[in-house]
Amino acid sequence: MQAQIDEYVNEAREDGVQINGVTPRVISGRGIGMVATRQLEKDEAIMTIPTEAIRSLHTIPHDISMKLDPDMSIHGLLAAEVTLHNNPSHIWSQIIPTWEDFQNTVPLLWPEALQELLPAEAKSLLIKQKAKYEADWEAFRTGFPKQDRQNYLYAWFLVGTRTFFFDSPEMTLYPLHDRLSLLPVADLFNHSATGCEVSFQDEGYTITTDRHYDAGEEIFTSYGDHTNDFLLAEYGFVLEHNPWDKICLDDLIIPKLSATQISTLKEKGYSGEYLLHHGSKKNDAIFIALRVLCSDIFNWQKFEDGDEDMGSSLAEGIALLPELLNEYRDRIAEAKTKIRKLSDGKEAQKSLLWKRWEQIETIVEGLVETQW
Numbered sequence: 001m002q003a004q005i006d007e008y009v010n011e012a013r014e015d016g017v018q019i020n021g022v023t024p025r026v027i028s029g030r031g032i033g034m035v036a037t038r039q040l041e042k043d044e045a046i047m048t049i050p051t052e053a054i055r056s057l058h059t060i061p062h063d064i065s066m067k068l069d070p071d072m073s074i075h076g077l078l079a080a081e082v083t084l085h086n087n088p089s090h091i092w093s094q095i096i097p098t099w100e101d102f103q104n105t106v107p108l109l110w111p112e113a114l115q116e117l118l119p120a121e122a123k124s125l126l127i128k129q130k131a132k133y134e135a136d137w138e139a140f141r142t143g144f145p146k147q148d149r150q151n152y153l154y155a156w157f158l159v160g161t162r163t164f165f166f167d168s169p170e171m172t173l174y175p176l177h178d179r180l181s182l183l184p185v186a187d188l189f190n191h192s193a194t195g196c197e198v199s200f201q202d203e204g205y206t207i208t209t210d211r212h213y214d215a216g217e218e219i220f221t222s223y224g225d226h227t228n229d230f231l232l233a234e235y236g237f238v239l240e241h242n243p244w245d246k247i248c249l250d251d252l253i254i255p256k257l258s259a260t261q262i263s264t265l266k267e268k269g270y271s272g273e274y275l276l277h278h279g280s281k282k283n284d285a286i287f288i289a290l291r292v293l294c295s296d297i298f299n300w301q302k303f304e305d306g307d308e309d310m311g312s313s314l315a316e317g318i319a320l321l322p323e324l325l326n327e328y329r330d331r332i333a334e335a336k337t338k339i340r341k342l343s344d345g346k347e348a349q350k351s352l353l354w355k356r357w358e359q360i361e362t363i364v365e366g367l368v369e370t371q372w
């Protein structure tokens with residue numbers, strides 16, 4: 001594999017990519033990652049990718065884009081190009097994750113019985129992801145009717161898990177989440193909660209060290225301040241230590257809300273994603289939902305005017321938490337029992353899901369002790 005990785009790097013260098021003090025290596029449990037080849041100091045530019053090497057909307061070949069819906073997402077277009085031009089003998093095809101790698105880790109490719117057991121945040125992300133994929137697939141198969149659904153899904157995931165945020169002027173017509181680009185070699189950085197800085201200027205991208213690194217250390221970028229449910233649904237992994245991790249209480253709170261409470265919360269933009277962690281603020285969606293839950297009439301005007309406690313509705317909302325967390329403990333135990341008994345699904349899939357529930361259990365136990 002290292003020979004293919006080296007060839008991929010050499011090809012990128014020919015396209016103007018500059019690599020300084022780092023190199024890709026196979027890393028146990030993480031596919032390929034970037035490693036320091038020497039001691040690196042903070043603020044060193046370890047990689048530059050010139051604009052000519054960036055693949056995005058502007059590089060989609062005309063013979064592909066002309067057959068596709070002009071409103072198709074950039075994600076969908078890049079996946080179309082990867083599907084149609086993916087040449088198995090090309091070096092990129094030899095180093096990227098396989099279909100089986102994705103099947104093991106990415107919930108969208110798991111059996112439904114296992115998807116049903118995802119925690120609330122991951123499950124709601126999965127629903128959105130399915131809708132996006134179906135829209136892109138529909139557009140792709142309309143333009144290219146002979147193409148295979150699985151090949152497109154594979155390409156769609158490759159793109160989804162290895163693209164960078166690209167904020168060029170032509171991107172302004174697209175939603176933020178779809179302003180995507182593919183960058184050679186930079187797509188081999190793995191994620192950690194904090195990592196090297198990725199910046200974009202007119203000349204291209206630069207990746208700069210965020211701290212000192214010793215030779216041999218793995219070098220990460222951060223894909224964002226994501227929870228482990230997000231990382232699981234979007235990228236197919238969870239971090240062991242994730243300061244951005246949160247638990248989602250939607251499944252416990254929403255069924256307890258009346259229809260009127262649900263519509264009031266929706267109207268005010270708090271219809272879900274009731275996430276809780278040690279650092280949750282009193283004006284986060286979860287506390288607002290809890291306050292609405294225990295007040296007959298929630299006075300939004302007073303709340304929006306900054307009346308923090310409004311006749312102690314905050315204290316009443318907080319008082320609901322111990323019972324909710326206890327209920328969550330039962331849900332966790334139930335989910336773990338179901339995973340253990342499930343005949344569907346591969347061991348790798350089940351053990352990743354199990355691990356996520358164990359992490360949630362640890363968070364819940366910590367939150368039970370928290371004084372709000």
Ligand SMILES: C[S@@+](CC[C@H](N)C(=O)[O-])C[C@H]1O[C@@H](n2cnc3c(N)ncnc32)[C@H](O)[C@@H]1O
Nearest residue numbers: 029030031032161162187188189190191235237
């Ligand atoms: C941009 S690619 C990074 C390169 C990738 N490891 C490879 O072999 O091609 C993103 C993918 O790498 C893996 N990954 C990234 N960060 C990881 C981490 N901290 N732990 C485990 N897997 C990680 C996940 O499979 C993710 O979807």
